Amino acid sequence: MKLIDISLSNLRRRKAKASFVLVGLLIGVSAVVAFISLVDALTRDINQKLEEYGANIMIVPKTENLSLTYGGISIGGISFEMQEIIQEDLYKIRTIKNAANVAAVGPMVLGVVKIDSHNVLMTGVDFEVTQYLRPWWKVTGEIPGKKSVLIGAEVSRILGLSVGSGLEANGKRLVVSGILDSTGSQDDQIIFAHLSTAQTLLGKEGRISMAEVAALCSECPIDDMVNQISVVLPGAKVMAIKQVVKGRMETLGHFHKFAYGLSALIMFVGGLMVLVTMMGSVRERTSEFGIFRAVGFRRSHVVRMVLFEAGVISAIAGVLGYIVGLGATKISIPFFTESVGVKVPFDPVLAGSIFLLAVILGLVSSVYPALLAGNLDPNEALRTL
Amino acid sequence: MSYIQIDNLVREYGHGEAAFMAIKGISFEICQGEFVGVMGESGSGKSTLLTMMGALNTPTRGKYSVEDIDVYSLGQDRRADFRREFIGFIFQSFHLIPYLTVLENVMLPITMVKMKSSEKRSMAKDALEHVGLAGKEKRLPGEISGGEKERVAIARAIVNEPTILLADEPTGNLDTKTSRGVMDLFKNLNNDGMTIVMVTHSPDCAREAGRILQISDGFLMEEDRLIENIGSPFDRVT
Numbered sequence: 001m002k003l004i005d006i007s008l009s010n011l012r013r014r015k016a017k018a019s020f021v022l023v024g025l026l027i028g029v030s031a032v033v034a035f036i037s038l039v040d041a042l043t044r045d046i047n048q049k050l051e052e053y054g055a056n057i058m059i060v061p062k063t064e065n066l067s068l069t070y071g072g073i074s075i076g077g078i079s080f081e082m083q084e085i086i087q088e089d090l091y092k093i094r095t096i097k098n099a100a101n102v103a104a105v106g107p108m109v110l111g112v113v114k115i116d117s118h119n120v121l122m123t124g125v126d127f128e129v130t131q132y133l134r135p136w137w138k139v140t141g142e143i144p145g146k147k148s149v150l151i152g153a154e155v156s157r158i159l160g161l162s163v164g165s166g167l168e169a170n171g172k173r174l175v176v177s178g179i180l181d182s183t184g185s186q187d188d189q190i191i192f193a194h195l196s197t198a199q200t201l202l203g204k205e206g207r208i209s210m211a212e213v214a215a216l217c218s219e220c221p222i223d224d225m226v227n228q229i230s231v232v233l234p235g236a237k238v239m240a241i242k243q244v245v246k247g248r249m250e251t252l253g254h255f256h257k258f259a260y261g262l263s264a265l266i267m268f269v270g271g272l273m274v275l276v277t278m279m280g281s282v283r284e285r286t287s288e289f290g291i292f293r294a295v296g297f298r299r300s301h302v303v304r305m306v307l308f309e310a311g312v313i314s315a316i317a318g319v320l321g322y323i324v325g326l327g328a329t330k331i332s333i334p335f336f337t338e339s340v341g342v343k344v345p346f347d348p349v350l351a352g353s354i355f356l357l358a359v360i361l362g363l364v365s366s367v368y369p370a371l372l373a374g375n376l377d378p379n380e381a382l383r384t385l
Numbered sequence: 386m387s388y389i390q391i392d393n394l395v396r397e398y399g400h401g402e403a404a405f406m407a408i409k410g411i412s413f414e415i416c417q418g419e420f421v422g423v424m425g426e427s428g429s430g431k432s433t434l435l436t437m438m439g440a441l442n443t444p445t446r447g448k449y450s451v452e453d454i455d456v457y458s459l460g461q462d463r464r465a466d467f468r469r470e471f472i473g474f475i476f477q478s479f480h481l482i483p484y485l486t487v488l489e490n491v492m493l494p495i496t497m498v499k500m501k502s503s504e505k506r507s508m509a510k511d512a513l514e515h516v517g518l519a520g521k522e523k524r525l526p527g528e529i530s531g532g533e534k535e536r537v538a539i540a541r542a543i544v545n546e547p548t549i550l551l552a553d554e555p556t557g558n559l560d561t562k563t564s565r566g567v568m569d570l571f572k573n574l575n576n577d578g579m580t581i582v583m584v585t586h587s588p589d590c591a592r593e594a595g596r597i598l599q600i601s602d603g604f605l606m607e608e609d610r611l612i613e614n615i616g617s618p619f620d621r622v623t
Contacts, residue, residue, distance in 0.1 A: 001492045001505065006485065013484035291480045294441055295494040295541065296469025298462045379442040382480065 003301060007308035014281070018313055021277045021362075025317035026324065028270025029358045032263040033325020034332070037344055039259040041333055045342045046255075057213035057226060061085055062237045084109075084207040085236050093213065096228035103214040104132035107195060110209040111202030113169040115159060115191075122149075122169065122191045124198020124208075133212050134187075141178030146197050148177035152188040170201050267361055274365035278310060282369045289373050290381025299374035306370035307363055314362025318355035325354075387414035388580060389438070389549070394447035396433050407433040409603035410447070415582065417548070420575040422594030423584045430603040431584040432477075432553055438582060439474045439551050440464045451549065469494055473542030475552040479534045481526040487513065487537050488522035494545040512540040516570060532563035539570060543579075550574060552583040556590055568593045 011018045061084060093105050109124040127143045127150075141163035144150050149169075151161055156179045161167060165176045169191070182188055199205045215225055222240050229238045282289070289302050329344045396408040407430045415421055425431045436442035437449060440456050449456045451471055459467060468474075473494075481490050491509040498505070513519055516536040526534060535555060542550055552571070556564035568590055575581050583594060591597050599606040 001489055001496055001502070003496065005489075006482075006496070009484050009489070287480070288482060291482060292493070293465065294439070294468065294474055294476075294480070296465050296545075297493075297497060298465045300462070301497055379436050382436075382441070382476070 003305050004308050007305050007312065010285075010305075011309055011312060017277070017281055018309075021274055021310075021313050022317055022320075024273040024277065025270055025314060025358060025362060026321050028266050028273075028361075029317050029321025029354055030325035030328060031266045032357075033322050033350065033354055034328040035259045035263050035266075036350060037326055037329040037347070038332065038336065039255045040347070040350075041329065041342050041344050042336060043255055045337050045339050056215055056222065056241045057229065058239045058241060059085065059211040059213065059229065059233060059236045060239070061209075062235060084204060084209055085211065085233070087206050087208045089233055089235075090208070090211055092232035093229055096225065096232060098215075098225045098228060101215050101225060104129040106130060106133045106212040106214075107208040108210050108212065109195060109198050109202060109204050109207065111198065111204065113191065113201060115167050115169055118159060120155060120159075120169075120191050121189065122193055122198055122201065124193050124195040124202070126195050127192075132214050136183065137187075138181040139178040140181060141176070144177040144192070144194060146194045148175040149197075150178045150180055150192040151176055152180050152190050152192075153182040154188040155191055172201055267357065271361050271365040274310065274314075274362055275368065278306070278366045278369035279372070282306065282373045285373070286376060286381045289376050290378045290383075293376065293378035294382060302376075303370040303374035306373050307366055310362045310366035310370070311359060314359045315355070317362070318358030321358060322351045322354050388417035388419075388452065389415040390448070390450040391438070392448040392450075394434070394437060394449060395445045396430075396437060396442065397445040407603055408437070408444070411600075411603075411605045412447075413598060413605060415580060417580055418575070418578050419596060420571070420581045420594045421583070422591035422597045423582060423600060424586070424588075424591050424597055425600035427586075429600045431600050434600065435551050435553050435582065435584050438549075439472050440468050441474075469497070469545060471548055473545070473547040473550045475535075475538050475542045475550070475555050477554040477557050479526075479538045479558075481534060481537055481541075483526050485525075486522060487518065487524045487526070487529065490526065490537055491540045491544050493541060498545070509540070509544055512544040513537075515543065516540045517566075531558055532560070532566070535559055535563070535567060536570075539567070543574065548580060550579050550581045552581065554584055554586065556585065556587060564590065 087107055090105055090107055093099070093102060096102075106126055106129045111122055112119050113122045114120075130137065139150060141150075142148075149167070151159075156162065156176075159167070161176050161179075163176055163179060167174055167176065174193070174197075180187060180192070193201070195208075196205075199207065213229070215222060226238050226240050230236070292302055292305075293299075326344060326346070333342055333344060391414070392412050394408055394411045395406065397404055397406045399405050409430075411430075411434065423431050423434065433442060437444050440449075440459075443457055451467075454467065456464065456467060482493070485493075488506070488509050491512050492505055495505050495508060510519070510522065513522060516539050518533060518536050518540065521529060521533065526537070529537070535558070539555070542552075550571075555571075556567055559567065564587075571581055571583065572593060581594075583590070585591050
């Protein structure tokens with residue numbers, strides 16, 4: 001027989017008391033797991049949605065002659081009539097330290113073309129990456145090939161063009177393969193052509209006016225990425241679209257702070273409950289501790305017995321708490337997001353941390369009652385019988 | 386050569402006007418292998434004296450030595466070790482742990498001793514056999530009679546083979562027949578060389594002791610050394 005056997009026998013005998021401590025800790029631990037898992041799942045969901053907002057880094061030439069607002073976002077001064085970026089240099093973006101965070105790089109060439117009597121802004125883009133950079137686009141018709149164009153809703157209205165219509169831009173015959181549904185942005189007033197087509201029409205082969213970069217930024221250091229791109233593209237001005245990034249980071253930060261703050265509060269209350277219950281248990285067992293001391297148990301033996309009991313209950317609460325918390329998150333997640341299929345995966349780090357946290361909390365909360373039990377005067381304790 | 390020395394022991398409870406002196410300066414010596422009975426009226430200080438001899442109750446003044454060890458100069462943990470090594474204590478109300486089996490209760494004093502588990506079990510079983518409780522190892526205290534509880538308490542007190550057995554009214558809750566059995570057990574243990582100090586109200590039990598200390602109002606009033614040829618009072622009980 002060892003001390004742990006005595007502790008386990010006592011737990012088996014005082015099931016109600018042990019269950020009370022267990023349930024108290026279990027509620028605390030599972031609430032913490034639920035909060036953290038929920039916030040993590042929502043963070044992933046929100047992050048995924050934010051990624052769908054498109055580009056969050058802009059690359060423009062350093063010179064500035066003309067102020068241009070694009071898509072409602074100020075991208076500083078650029079001039080498409082002057083110095084441009086060499087298209088081949090864009091591959092250098094894939095060599096930066098945080099290259100793994102680069103989801104898409106979209107080169108763009110801008111220029112004015114004359115269609116009938118109208119001056120229209122033509123933008124050459126890589127339609128393959130546009131789906132990442134402008135996921136909100138809805139096209140009636142088809143994505144254009146090298147001899148066709150995609151036109152904005154306003155262009156279609158003003159020039160009276162529809163899918164299949166022909167047009168002549170800077171003397172080259174092109175066909176409208178698709179019309180962009182109204183976006184409410186400047187895209188409505190632009191003719192989009194394949195990058196190489198636009199470069200030829202505008203006489204800018206191998207050059208681009210600007211580039212958009214979509215960075216996967218759940219954890220990525222956006223400012224570091226901007227600096228890294230600036231280093232590999234010294235002739236370009238690189239800017240983060242701060243409104244999106246800052247807002248994204250702040251939202252995630254607030255979520256996490258809230259979850260951890262609430263978790264700390266819950267664990268504090270749980271710890272107090274363990275303390276009070278263990279104190280009651282020690283008082284109830286005063287005579288018992290007197291007997292242990294009378295037959296030769298040292299103070300440390302009694303302290304260890306109480307801590308063993310708290311440790312066993314806390315460990316069980318840690319394991320069950322994680323399972324219950326995870327289940328609660330899975331059940332409650334539809335109430336917090338409309339997204340379908342938000343995953344709440346088993347997180348070994350959270351599971352391990354919560355187990356340790358539960359055990360440490362249970363032990364720390366039981367230190368005072370355990371010391372109280374150990375320091376009982378054996379003679380006084382026996383007189384309580 | 387005395388084995389236990391008690392020198393001007395005083396035990397006072399409370400402070401100031403509420404102070405109460407339970408033991409008022411008692412001195413005596415006990416030789417190894419002696420069987421001593423302590424008698425006196427209720428509240429005379431017998432049990433207080435016994436708990437002090439059990440290293441459970443720190444005296445206000447005076448000195449208590451066993452084998453020249455000044456017991457109350459030891460720290461709390463060393464005193465616990467002293468209790469484990471030297472003392473077997475039998476309490477009037479048994480003081481068994483209700484959720485431990487009979488065998489586990491008996492094993493308590495040797496739980497913290499460094500030896501194999503099988504060895505501890507064997508020692509506990511031997512002690513139970515000694516008190517006639519073989520076969521009841523797995524019972525809980527709630528499942529045995531008062532007499533059996535007393536025997537479990539005795540087995541627990543002797544399992545660690547202490548040199549001193551202290552018994553506080555060991556027959557106080559028992560019928561005459563069971564009391565006789567317990568006293569026979571004490572006599573056997575004493576014959577094996579164990580020093581026994583037994584607090585009792587019963588003159589019949591006291592007669593089993595070789596020496597009686599009479600305590601009254603915290604003082605040691607007189608010492609009676611019994612004549613060996615007096616027959617045991619239990620001989621009259623059938």
